[in-house]
Amino acid sequence: MPELAFEDFTPGRVFDLGTITIDADEMVEFARRFDPQPFHLDEQAGKESIFGQLAASGWFTSSLWMRAYVDHVLSRATALGSPGGEEISWPAPVFAGDELAASLEILEARRSRSRPEMGLVKLGARMHRGETVVYRATFTGMFGVREP
C-alpha cells in the first residue's frame, strides 16, 4: 500500500511541491508544439504583448505543476486519476528563468457513494514567483481508501 491513501488527504493539509525553474528552451519548445502564439515564441512579440516579455503558455505552467504534484504526492499515493476541475487561472505571466514555488492544499474530501473503495478529494493547486501567484487551479483527485 502506498504511503498516502484517501484518509491522508484531510482538508487544510498543505503539501510543499518544491521549486521549479523555467527553462527558456523548453518553454519555447512547448509553445511551438502546443500553443504557437507569437508572444509565446518570439522575444519581440512578447515585448509588444500584454505580457511585456516572452511569456510561457499557461498549459506549460499547468503541466509543470502537474509534474511537481506527481513527484511529491501522487508517486506515493493511491492515485486513481482526475475527472477535472472547477477553476484554472493564470493570474500573472510566467517568464524564462522564473523560480516558481508549487504547493497543493487539500480543500475537501469525501468517500464516493457509488464506489466506497475510493474517495474524492478537492485539491487547490498554486504556484507563485515571490509574492505573485502565477497559477491557481481547483480540481478533483480520486484516491483509493486505506480502510474499506
Add this chain to the structure above:
Amino acid sequence: MPELAFEDFTPGRVFDLGTITIDADEMVEFARRFDPQPFHLDEQAGKESIFGQLAASGWFTSSLWMRAYVDHVLSRATALGSPGGEEISWPAPVFAGDELAASLEILEARRSRSRPEMGLVKLGARMHRGETVVYRATFTGMFGVREP
C-alpha cells in the same frame, strides 16, 4: 488587422477545429515529462487502472485542443491571451490512436470596461471521440476590438 476580432466572436458561433489523431509515442513522451503516473506510461498499469488501458494525461489532451484552437482560430485573430477558465473536465479517457474532433463554441462576449480596446470572450472547448466527449473546458479569451 487579422481576420477575426472581438466583434466576430458572437455568442452561439461554433468553430470547427478539425480532427486530431493521438500519437502513441508522443502521448507517452508527454506523460514521461509532465505526468509520469503508471497508467499514463505503461500498458499493463493502464489495463489495471480505472481507465482500462494505457490512457493519455489530461494535460496532453488539453494541450492538443489548444494547438487546434491556435491553428484554426487564434492564428487569424486579435488574440491577447487568457486569464484562465471556470471549468476543465476530462469525462472519458483518451487512448493512443483515437481520432478526436475538436470544436469551440462562443458562450458570451463583452467589452472590457477598464480597457475598451479589448473584449472578453467566454469560450467553450470540446473534443469528442464519436459520441463520447473526452474534453470540455470553459475559459476566457481576450481579443482586440476592430472598432474602438
